[in-house]
Amino acid sequence: MQIQFLGAAGTVTGSKTLVEHDGRRVLVDCGLFQGVKQLRLRNWNALPLPAEDIDAVLLTHAHLDHSGFLPRLMNLGFQGRIHATRATIDLCRLLLADAGHLFEEEAAYANRHGFSRHRPALPLFKKEDAQRVLRQFVPQDFNASFEPIAGLRARLQPAGHILGAASVRLEAQGRSVLFSGDLGRDDDLVMEPPAPPSASDVVIIESTYGDRLHEAVDPLDQLADVIARTAARGGIVVIPAFAVGRAQALLHALQLLKTAQRIPDLPIYLNSPMAAGATRLYTAWHELHRLDEADCARIAAGTRIVETVEDSKRLNMLKWPSVIVSASGMLTGGRVLHHLVAFAGDPRNSIVLPGFQAPGTRGAALLAGATSLKVHGQYLTVRAEVAPMAAMSAHADRDGLLRWLGRLPSPPREVLVTHGEPAAADALRLAIEERFGWPARVPEQGERVEVR
Numbered sequence: 001m002q003i004q005f006l007g008a009a010g011t012v013t014g015s016k017t018l019v020e021h022d023g024r025r026v027l028v029d030c031g032l033f034q035g036v037k038q039l040r041l042r043n044w045n046a047l048p049l050p051a052e053d054i055d056a057v058l059l060t061h062a063h064l065d066h067s068g069f070l071p072r073l074m075n076l077g078f079q080g081r082i083h084a085t086r087a088t089i090d091l092c093r094l095l096l097a098d099a100g101h102l103f104e105e106e107a108a109y110a111n112r113h114g115f116s117r118h119r120p121a122l123p124l125f126k127k128e129d130a131q132r133v134l135r136q137f138v139p140q141d142f143n144a145s146f147e148p149i150a151g152l153r154a155r156l157q158p159a160g161h162i163l164g165a166a167s168v169r170l171e172a173q174g175r176s177v178l179f180s181g182d183l184g185r186d187d188d189l190v191m192e193p194p195a196p197p198s199a200s201d202v203v204i205i206e207s208t209y210g211d212r213l214h215e216a217v218d219p220l221d222q223l224a225d226v227i228a229r230t231a232a233r234g235g236i237v238v239i240p241a242f243a244v245g246r247a248q249a250l251l252h253a254l255q256l257l258k259t260a261q262r263i264p265d266l267p268i269y270l271n272s273p274m275a276a277g278a279t280r281l282y283t284a285w286h287e288l289h290r291l292d293e294a295d296c297a298r299i300a301a302g303t304r305i306v307e308t309v310e311d312s313k314r315l316n317m318l319k320w321p322s323v324i325v326s327a328s329g330m331l332t333g334g335r336v337l338h339h340l341v342a343f344a345g346d347p348r349n350s351i352v353l354p355g356f357q358a359p360g361t362r363g364a365a366l367l368a369g370a371t372s373l374k375v376h377g378q379y380l381t382v383r384a385e386v387a388p389m390a391a392m393s394a395h396a397d398r399d400g401l402l403r404w405l406g407r408l409p410s411p412p413r414e415v416l417v418t419h420g421e422p423a424a425a426d427a428l429r430l431a432i433e434e435r436f437g438w439p440a441r442v443p444e445q446g447e448r449v450e451v452r
Contacts, residue, residue: 001152001172001451003204006047007031008419009445011039012208012358013065015419017179018049021172024149025049027057028168028179030082032068032099034332036360043072043124048446051076056148058156059084060181061165062091062244068099071129074136083148085156086139087164087285091244091278096130098243098274102333113377142166160184160194161394162245163278163285169198175451176200178412182208182419183396183404189219189249190282190289191394196407202451203412205405207420208356209397210428219354219391223253224262226350226387231264231321235348235384240336240363242329243275245394246354248282250325251299252291253392258302264321271306271315271335272327279303316342329355331362337375344373349384354392359421401428402435415440416449 001021007014007029014033019026033039047054051073059067059082070082070092084092103123110121140146145155151173156166161184168179178200186193197203230237241247251270257263270276282289283296291299306312312335315324326336340362343349357363362373366386372379396404405415415432417425417440425442432440443449 001170001175001177002448003177003451004448005418005443005445007033007445009443009447010422010425011035012420013039014042015066016069017204018054019152019170019177021149021152024055024152025053026148026152026170027054029060029066030057030069030073031066032064034065034330034361035358039360043069046076051078054078054080056080057082058148058154058168059088059092060159060168060179061162062088062095063162063182063242064095064099066182067092067095071096071100071125071133074133075125075129080136081148082133082137083140083146083154084137085142085164085166087281087288088166089137089139090281090285091164092137093134094274094277094281095244096133097127100125100127100130106333109376157198158192158195160188160191162191163282163288167194167197169200177202177204177451180205180404182206183401184394185214185396185400186403188290188394189252190245190291192290194396194404197404199409201413202416202449203405203408204416204418205401205428207401207417207425207428208395209393210401210417210420210424210431212397212424213399214393214397215391217391219389220253220257220262222389222391223352224257226352226385227257227263227323230348230350230385231266233348234321235346235350236318236321236343237323237350237352238336238339238343239323239325239352239354240329240331241275241325241327241354243272243327244278246329246392247272247275247325247327248279248299249392249394250354251279251303252295254323255298255302259298266321266323267304268302268323268325269304269306269315270325271312271339272325273307275325275327276305276307312338315339330357330364331366340373341375341380344380344382344384347383347385350387351384352387352389354389356393356395398428398431402431405432405436411436411438413439413452417442
């Protein structure tokens with residue numbers, strides 16, 4: 001069995017790892033590169049092999065940096081099956097269609113206003129492409145063994161993080177490799193902890209937070225403080241949030257704070273059709289996470305869902321304290337950008353940044369103290385309070401990643417550290433070597449590794 005890293009090597013997005021066995025090929029994850037332009041341009045490149053030569057895809061979870069390249073892969077010629085948990089498939093039905101719609105909207109906007117260098121600007125893929133690729137999905141149950149290709153056994157194990165997320169273990173001819181996927185936290189507000197990993201010859205682990213620990217603070221305290229002081233100023237709280245996982249955790253946290261009377265009884269808006277759909281899926285799949293039916297009902301009753309574009313625009317005219325939760329989580333696109341334009345210039349308002357912000361995104365720029373941002377071809381001045389909330393991250397931190405590795409029944413022959421910025425990945429590599437004494441390294445983009 002041979003593996004090749006086609007993404008998330010030296011960066012935190014674009015997860016794609018090619019696995020070859022007996023002349024057949026499986027891709028573990030098929031994600032979009034996000035962040036700085038040099039990375040995003042990779043999404044337009046062909047893979048180093050014809051897409052039609054890939055026999056199957058295995059998805060760890062539905063976030064676009066793991067699933068968002070699938071429609072593009074199909075357009076390049078991929079005709080195989082895509083294996084994922086049932087909840088992941090339900091989420092992909094939302095996320096991929098929404099991504100295609102946004103790509104089309106962005107291309108149309110660029111063409112109308114002439115700020116693209118391309119004539120005409122084209123979408124990476126369309127909504128109809130996303131809908132077509134869904135026909136290639138095959139549902140798999142957690143902990144059930146299956147063969148994506150002949151002679152290669154696969155098993156999906158719960159990884160926490162978001163609804164349906166899994167680690168993937170592959171085995172062939174007595175050799176095995178375990179892909180962590182994105183690992184959740186033991187103390188997550190919504191998701192259960194990751195399942196203990198299975199013994200494997202090679203472990204490929206993410207390192208999003210490989211060089212840091214989560215703040216030893218209660219995220220409810222952080223959220224309550226920023227909402228209370230913003231409301232006291234008469235301001236609006238804008239929270240860019242990933243539509244899947246982060247949005248649901250925030251809505252749950254907001255209802256907990258309201259119930260405990262720790263924040264004013266101000267209106268809470270969810271302005272993301274995709275996040276609204278995902279929230280309904282969290283209700284439908286409540287047995288896969290910590291929230292019971294009463295928690296889900298409380299979120300539904302206490303949240304004002306904004307469906308139409310007209311209602312979204314009306315939010316920008318709000319004059320009273322409110323909370324707006326809207327996608328995207330790193331301010332890379334979507335309706336939240338219009339709220340940024342409307343509210344970032346007023347010092348009474350706040351922009352809350354919950355969790356990781358990839359380099360090159362507007363969210364990362366705000367965290368670094370930027371006082372102006374380019375949105376839709378124009379610069380806007382930022383005077384609103386910027387409030388980081390790393391404690392809301394759905395990723396395991398360095399100690400969480402090490403705890404997961406420490407639950408392996410036996411030492412692996414090698415640990416390969418991926419899905420992290422260079423400093424984070426190397427810090428986790430060093431921590432693995434120091435704590436366990438196991439061989440660990442950070443593979444490079446395009447590198448091939450033999451599983452022996």
